Amino acid sequence: MTGQAFFVLTALADGPRHGYGIVGEVAELSQGRVQLKIGSLYGVLDRLTADGLIEPDREEAHDGRLRRYFRLTRDGRRALAAEAELRAATARVVRARLGLTGAEAAG
Amino acid sequence: MSGGLDLEQRYRRVLRLLPGYYRDEWEEDMVAAFLDSWLTGDPDEDSVTMEFDRPSWPEVASVAGLAARLYLGGAGTPRRYFAWGQAVRGAVLAVLLVHAAAGLDGLVPVLLPGNHDRIVPAPPATIAASPGSLWPSTVWYLAGYVWIVVFVALVLGHYRAARVIAVLAIVPALVWLLQGQLTGSLLSPFGSWAFWFLLDLAPVLAMAAFHRDAPPPARRPWLLALPAYYLLVSVPLLAAELTGHFAWRPDTPGLCCILVAVLCLAHVPRAWSSRAGTGVWSLTLVLLAAVAGTYRIVSLGDYVQDPHLIFYLQGPHLIAVGLAELLILAAATALVAPDAARTQAAMPSPPPHPQLG
Numbered sequence: 227m228t229g230q231a232f233f234v235l236t237a238l239a240d241g242p243r244h245g246y247g248i249v250g251e252v253a254e255l256s257q258g259r260v261q262l263k264i265g266s267l268y269g270v271l272d273r274l275t276a277d278g279l280i281e282p283d284r285e286e287a288h289d290g291r292l293r294r295y296f297r298l299t300r301d302g303r304r305a306l307a308a309e310a311e312l313r314a315a316t317a318r319v320v321r322a323r324l325g326l327t328g329a330e331a332a333g
Numbered sequence: 334m335s336g337g338l339d340l341e342q343r344y345r346r347v348l349r350l351l352p353g354y355y356r357d358e359w360e361e362d363m364v365a366a367f368l369d370s371w372l373t374g375d376p377d378e379d380s381v382t383m384e385f386d387r388p389s390w391p392e393v394a395s396v397a398g399l400a401a402r403l404y405l406g407g408a409g410t411p412r413r414y415f416a417w418g419q420a421v422r423g424a425v426l427a428v429l430l431v432h433a434a435a436g437l438d439g440l441v442p443v444l445l446p447g448n449h450d451r452i453v454p455a456p457p458a459t460i461a462a463s464p465g466s467l468w469p470s471t472v473w474y475l476a477g478y479v480w481i482v483v484f485v486a487l488v489l490g491h492y493r494a495a496r497v498i499a500v501l502a503i504v505p506a507l508v509w510l511l512q513g514q515l516t517g518s519l520l521s522p523f524g525s526w527a528f529w530f531l532l533d534l535a536p537v538l539a540m541a542a543f544h545r546d547a548p549p550p551a552r553r554p555w556l557l558a559l560p561a562y563y564l565l566v567s568v569p570l571l572a573a574e575l576t577g578h579f580a581w582r583p584d585t586p587g588l589c590c591i592l593v594a595v596l597c598l599a600h601v602p603r604a605w606s607s608r609a610g611t612g613v614w615s616l617t618l619v620l621l622a623a624v625a626g627t628y629r630i631v632s633l634g635d636y637v638q639d640p641h642l643i644f645y646l647q648g649p650h651l652i653a654v655g656l657a658e659l660l661i662l663a664a665a666t667a668l669v670a671p672d673a674a675r676t677q678a679a680m681p682s683p684p685p686h687p688q689l690g
Contacts (some may be wrong), residue, residue, distance in 0.1 A: 246365075290687035
């Protein structure tokens with residue numbers, strides 16, 4: 227799973243969001259490191275939709291334009307949990323090899 | 334209003350880069366998300382933004398990147414774009430195969446027994462003759478070997494590594510060309526530049542077709558193709574040179590034309606038996622024929638300037654030979670072109686996108 231896909235799935239973990247809502251949430255989750263452009267975002271959304279990890283939730287009108295909301299599917303939730311566990315396990319190994327405690331790693 | 338368009342219209346123009354089926358599905362959503370990222374809710378400020386701002390270059394680049402991935406499609410894209418994607422991927426691998434075989438030309442003598450004292454063989458006459466070249470001949474041979482790595486990396490699915498190394502591999506030739514152009518020392522400027530643009534730069538750019546959604550190349554046939562090409566093409570050409578039959582060897586654009594023509598002829602039985610137009614290979618061969626034909630036509634400019642130029646043949650028949658090669662290429666390509674047309678014109682079937690629910 228790419229970093230962008232991981233962040234997009236994470237952005238949808240606590241509820242459906244529309245396109246720009248996902249962009250903002252990803253920027254916040256990544257502490258500004260991942261700034262998705264719209265073309266990149268829809269490339270990721272298209273791929274995740276095709277893979278069955280997210281699906282359209284609803285459309286809402288806003289300023290005369292329709293916003294499409296997306297939500298995680300059950301497979302998407304499962305894939306995100308597996309990826310999070312994998313990344314956490316990797317981080318634990320790295321911290322152990324560097325001899326870092328939790329406090330040192332945070333600091 | 335700036336240029337008669339507002340921000341939304343400018344962004345919709347950018348979105349025209351995307352295939353129609355994709356715009357039908359996603360355009361309104363993309364426009365809404367894009368405008369959300371610009372507008373603040375303040376009517377005065379938003380009015381100025383809509384009138385004078387335009388999509389940033391990174392924004393345009395992200396749409397262009399998405400368009401490249403969709404047009405050179407992988408799994409889940411409509412059949413037409415998938416066919417184009419497969420054809421481009423096949424053509425890139427074929428060009429890289431030729432580069433890699435040329436790398437083997439330099440590498441095999443190094444690996445032969447009794448050659449332990451020399452790291453690389455002597456440079457070819459064209460390079461040795463270049464006065465004041467910026468690069469030592471070793472760089473040329475290393476650049477040649479690097480194509481072997483690029484080819485194998487691409488076949489094995491290491492797309493990003495292959496792209497990075499390929500970019501590095503085409504730099505020495507560009508520097509050499511620029512230097513030769515500025516000093517007037519290029520022996521065949523038309524052919525040399527055409528080679529760089531068509532067989533170096535274009536395949537490197539077209540490596541964008543190897544994206545995550547693209548099916549991986551068939552490893553075994555492509556890996557076997559490298560030694561097969563070396564034994565069936567490179568070795569006989571080398572033997573012709575070593576035995577003094579230099580005049581029998583076509584120049585590089587001629588060789589490209591002949592090779593593609595032979596591949597077309599070999600593919601004809603399959604292309605003619607395929608009524609459903611499933612021949613992605615036909616489309617690949619048409620692409621390769623376009624590249625080889627363009628290379629041949631442009632390089633004839635060198636002979637027009639000096640018909641006696643060249644190390645291979647004597648006399649004023651080079652242009653006639655080049656035209657004959659083009660004719661052979663065109664005739665052979667015409668045999669597979671109908672199948673290629675059927676393949677790329679196949680009715681697109683939109684990929685499955687779930688409806689709202």
